[in-house]
Structures are given as C-alpha cells and as structure tokens.
Amino acid sequence: MRYVAPTREAVDPVVFTHAPLSEWGQFGEWLQGKRWPSIDELNARWPSHAPERFAAQTRELLEDGFHYEERIATRGLIATREANWHDLFNAMIWLRYPQLKRALNRQQMAQIMQVGRRERSRPQCAQTHFDEAGVIVTVKDPALLALWDRHDWYSLFWRRRAAWVDGLMAVELFGHALLEHALTPGKLLVGKALAVTVDERVARADALEGCAEAIAEGRWLRDPQELRPLPLSGIPGWHAAGEEEAFHRHAACYQPLREGRRYPAPLDLRSLG
Known part of the structure; x- marks a missing residue:
C-alpha cells in the first residue's frame, strides 16, 4: 500500500x-x-x-x-x-x-x-532504491557485520546494543522516503543499506566521500541485491518499544535471512586512515 x-x-x-x-x-x-x-x-x-x-x-x-x-x-x-x-x-x-x-x-x-x-536497468533500480530508502552504515567491528550477515537481529540490536551508542556501528540516513515515513509515530522503518568497514582513524566526512566516489565510478549500486535490509527501528532511540527486550525478539521489521541470500563484501575504507 x-x-x-x-x-x-x-x-x-x-x-x-x-x-x-x-x-x-x-x-x-x-x-x-x-x-x-x-x-x-x-x-x-x-x-x-x-x-x-x-x-x-x-x-x-x-x-x-x-x-x-x-x-x-x-x-x-x-x-x-x-x-x-x-x-x-x-x-x-x-x-x-x-x-x-x-x-x-x-x-x-x-x-x-x-x-x-x-x-530501467538493474543499476537504475539499485540507485533509485538507495535514493528513496538508503542508509550508509559504517562498521568498526567485524563481529557486528557477521551478525548482520545472518540477520541475527536480537544479537545485533539487543545483545550488542552498546555498539550503536559507542559508534562501533553508525548510520547515515540518506533516503528521503525514510524521513517522510518517520512522520508517522511508531512506524517501523527499514533502510536499504550499504555497508562500509572503517576504523577509528576514518572521519565521517572521509567515509561519505569514499562512498560517493564508489558510486560515481560505477563500483557500487550496480544491482538491487547489493543493498542489505537494516531494521532502523532496532537502533537505540529510534522506536519507543525498542527499549524493551521483547521488541527485539518479535518485531515485525525483523525478517529472517532468505534461503540462499548472500550479501556482497562491504566497501573497505580502512586504508583511508
């Protein structure tokens, strides 16, 4: 709808x-x-x-x-x-x-x-999905990426909750449709994410510049399958119910990994540091 x-x-x-x-x-x-x-x-x-x-x-x-x-x-x-x-x-x-x-x-x-x-080509579809609902997620701990890879949402958003507060994982919201949907209180938001591995030496501005270069040069967003779902409502402070453990066990936005689905390697920007 x-x-x-x-x-x-x-x-x-x-x-x-x-x-x-x-x-x-x-x-x-x-x-x-x-x-x-x-x-x-x-x-x-x-x-x-x-x-x-x-x-x-x-x-x-x-x-x-x-x-x-x-x-x-x-x-x-x-x-x-x-x-x-x-x-x-x-x-x-x-x-x-x-x-x-x-x-x-x-x-x-x-x-x-x-x-x-x-x-409309597959790259155009990927680019449009990202334009509407995209987020860039920087990851400093490979263990967190592994949880994301297998859709272990309970561990990613509850057991490792502190990672979102400490900056081990951080989100840059880019999709303007996500902001529009956020006008409805309590709406469960799911972004279409591009993952980036960074370390402490990589500044936010440098990470964004690296992402822009990868897109402009045609190295990223060639197919919609590159985009990972990320239930944004699981991030601390994004949904009122997210303060309770039960939310992270049963939230409707937490979908299981589809059989056979594999995500591409993240953009590695650790060398920028």
Missing part, C-alpha cells in the same frame, strides 16, 4: 524529538513551522558555488522535454513540488549530502545513455 504522509497540520510534534527526524534540527523551521518553505528559501541554503538549484515543478518546467535526472545534469534544476513532504525531504538530503546526490545523478545519466529514457 502506498504511503500517504499526514498533512502538515496533522503531524504529531513528538516525531521531531526522536530519530531520525531529531537529527535534522538545522531545518527545524521548515519541518515544524506553520507554513511551507518557499523554493527561494530552499535555494538560499545552497553554497554560492553550488551548480544546482531547486525549481518549482510546474507544467512549464516539465515541458522542457528533459528526464528528471537529465534536467539536473544539464540545467542544474531539481524539480521540486511545493508544499510536499517527499520533495522537501529530498531537498534537505541534497543540501546535506550533495556529493552523494551528484554521484547518483552521474550514474543515472550513464544508464539513460545506455538504455534510454523508457527502460
């Missing part, structure tokens, strides 16, 4: 006090203010040298003959529906993670050149 976001007036303010929305306070007025931000207000957040700008998605704009991704690549215009949660969150992602967005656009354009505008 297609998700329908609540109206601006109907959003429960409590959702902005819990992850993931609590981590976007820099855009607090856009999220919790009484009115929607204008396109001009969105554009005012860009650095002066940025090549992109948000553009109201009007009939006139769409009649330019460009595919959505082509318009970004050739005109620097990101078609944006006004007064729309989904597109507002997309704008916020662009402003926080421009290098990742540009990497995706580069690969989307490469695929359009290969298969045309009407077809």
Whole structure:
C-alpha cells in the first residue's frame, strides 16, 4: 500500500524529538513551522558555488522535454513540488549530502545513455532504491557485520546494543522516503543499506566521500541485491518499544535471512586512515 504522509497540520510534534527526524534540527523551521518553505528559501541554503538549484515543478518546467535526472545534469534544476513532504525531504538530503546526490545523478545519466529514457536497468533500480530508502552504515567491528550477515537481529540490536551508542556501528540516513515515513509515530522503518568497514582513524566526512566516489565510478549500486535490509527501528532511540527486550525478539521489521541470500563484501575504507 502506498504511503500517504499526514498533512502538515496533522503531524504529531513528538516525531521531531526522536530519530531520525531529531537529527535534522538545522531545518527545524521548515519541518515544524506553520507554513511551507518557499523554493527561494530552499535555494538560499545552497553554497554560492553550488551548480544546482531547486525549481518549482510546474507544467512549464516539465515541458522542457528533459528526464528528471537529465534536467539536473544539464540545467542544474531539481524539480521540486511545493508544499510536499517527499520533495522537501529530498531537498534537505541534497543540501546535506550533495556529493552523494551528484554521484547518483552521474550514474543515472550513464544508464539513460545506455538504455534510454523508457527502460530501467538493474543499476537504475539499485540507485533509485538507495535514493528513496538508503542508509550508509559504517562498521568498526567485524563481529557486528557477521551478525548482520545472518540477520541475527536480537544479537545485533539487543545483545550488542552498546555498539550503536559507542559508534562501533553508525548510520547515515540518506533516503528521503525514510524521513517522510518517520512522520508517522511508531512506524517501523527499514533502510536499504550499504555497508562500509572503517576504523577509528576514518572521519565521517572521509567515509561519505569514499562512498560517493564508489558510486560515481560505477563500483557500487550496480544491482538491487547489493543493498542489505537494516531494521532502523532496532537502533537505540529510534522506536519507543525498542527499549524493551521483547521488541527485539518479535518485531515485525525483523525478517529472517532468505534461503540462499548472500550479501556482497562491504566497501573497505580502512586504508583511508
């Protein structure tokens, strides 16, 4: 069933006090203010040298003959529906993670050149899944990756709960649809994740840059099967029920590993340190 976001007036303010929305306070007025931000207000957040700008998605704009991704690549215009949660969150992602967005656009354009505008390749499917519901997960302890590999959610989120607090595993939420779904209190969120192994010497910014390079160069997101499910609601602070052990034994978002399913090796960025 297609998700329908609540109206601006109907959003429960409590959702902005819990992850993931609590981590976007820099855009607090856009999220919790009484009115929607204008396109001009969105554009005012860009650095002066940025090549992109948000553009109201009007009939006139769409009649330019460009595919959505082509318009970004050739005109620097990101078609944006006004007064729309989904597109507002997309704008916020662009402003926080421009290098990742540009990497995706580069690969989307490469695929359009290969298969045309009407077809969708497996790389495009992977890129779209990540754009909508993607998370990047940095892992410092190989034992945690092994738990994830076999979908041992109870151990990953309860027995090793401290790992999420201490930073042995950390999440960068990239998919704007996840932020939209978080507007519904108590909704169980599952991300489509790319795993990255790092050590203490690798800074967050360097890890993100490494991921963007891997995507831009076509080394990542070539197939949807590269993406691992990650039940985000199991992370401490992401779901109220997650403070209780029982949640981690029976949560509906904790799906078993499908027979024969194997995940690719993570991107190894430990050498950056």
